[in-house]
Amino acid sequence: MQKENNLPLKKPLKILKLFRQHPWLYIMCVPGVVYFILFRYVPMWGILIGFKDYNIYRGFGASPWVGMKHFIRFFSSPNFATLMINTLVLTLYSILFAFPAPIVLALFLNELRADRFKRIIQTMIYVPHFVSWVIVASISFMLLNTMGPINGLINSLGGKSVAFLTELGTFRPIIIIQTIWKECGWGTIVFLAALSNVDVEQYEAAIVDGAGRLRQVWHITLPAIRSTIVILLILRMGSVLDNGFDQIFLMSNAGNRLASDVLETFTYREGIINGFFSYTTAIGLFKSVIGMILILGSNKLAKIAGESGIF
Numbered sequence: 001m002q003k004e005n006n007l008p009l010k011k012p013l014k015i016l017k018l019f020r021q022h023p024w025l026y027i028m029c030v031p032g033v034v035y036f037i038l039f040r041y042v043p044m045w046g047i048l049i050g051f052k053d054y055n056i057y058r059g060f061g062a063s064p065w066v067g068m069k070h071f072i073r074f075f076s077s078p079n080f081a082t083l084m085i086n087t088l089v090l091t092l093y094s095i096l097f098a099f100p101a102p103i104v105l106a107l108f109l110n111e112l113r114a115d116r117f118k119r120i121i122q123t124m125i126y127v128p129h130f131v132s133w134v135i136v137a138s139i140s141f142m143l144l145n146t147m148g149p150i151n152g153l154i155n156s157l158g159g160k161s162v163a164f165l166t167e168l169g170t171f172r173p174i175i176i177i178q179t180i181w182k183e184c185g186w187g188t189i190v191f192l193a194a195l196s197n198v199d200v201e202q203y204e205a206a207i208v209d210g211a212g213r214l215r216q217v218w219h220i221t222l223p224a225i226r227s228t229i230v231i232l233l234i235l236r237m238g239s240v241l242d243n244g245f246d247q248i249f250l251m252s253n254a255g256n257r258l259a260s261d262v263l264e265t266f267t268y269r270e271g272i273i274n275g276f277f278s279y280t281t282a283i284g285l286f287k288s289v290i291g292m293i294l295i296l297g298s299n300k301l302a303k304i305a306g307e308s309g310i311f
Contacts, residue, residue: 046281051065052065070281074283083263083266087262088240089172101180102187103229106195109121136182140178144164144174150164242263263283267283
């Protein structure tokens with residue numbers, strides 16, 4: 001009985017022992033823990049606004065409860081179908097084209113044997129990540145407007161100018177190309193780090209067995225980064241309904257509104273401009289719940305497939 005009574009004390013004592021062994025490691029964690037508490041957990045209290053008719057003059061406590069009113073309003077809105085289709089189509093394009101791009105680029109970089117040339121290429125492809133979306137949008141406007149160099153080339157080849165910036169059919173490809181150009185190089189860092197742990201002897205053994213470059217990539221390189229790909233894909237599923245407000249907002253206009261109006265731009269318009277705080281809080285909560293469900297589901301599927309998952 002004495003041993004059973006002491007069992008609950010073992011865990012706190014173990015934590016205290018670990019803290020004494022590595023005090024500075026735990027002290028270094030304090031800023032990160034404080035950040036997440038202040039800017040991630042405390043703001044969760046604001047979710048309750050989605051269940052109220054929030055009025056900034058009456059305050060949070062005095063605003064009346066309305067239950068699921070704002071959720072029902074959103075789901076029954078004539079804009080709901082268009083917003084969801086635009087958001088999900090952009091996300092699908094991103095997963096199909098933008099997500100694999102860093103993987104392919106990392107595989108190519110891994111095949112380079114000249115270290116100096118490899119470092120130069122890596123530096124060049126990292127730079128776009130540090131360019132703001134405002135600059136990216138400005139470059140796109142300069143290149144793609146009707147008087148720009150791309151239309152000039154089309155005209156010189158005998159074609160007609162294309163209104164790339166206002167056409168519905170060109171909006172999504174432009175967004176994906178921008179995303180790949182800006183983030184592809186930066187995304188290779190994780191995959192190159194995973195590839196650095198591959199045992200060189202495996203490649204040597206494959207060469208002895210007569211395997212070419214493609215077979216080495218398929219049987220050695222890709223399996224080495226498979227777990228990393230799965231983890232990043234699971235994390236990406238959590239932001240399925242997020243397309244990046246800055247980029248979409250800067251590239252949207254009256255001409256492409258039917259394709260560019262996504263949940264984030266709609267939330268900005270209804271919440272910040274029109275002042276429907278409760279309504280847009282409900283939309284944000286809806287997005288968060290869908291993201292959580294997809295993360296849990298994809299993590300479960302990853303474990304069924306034999307991967308470790310993220311938890």
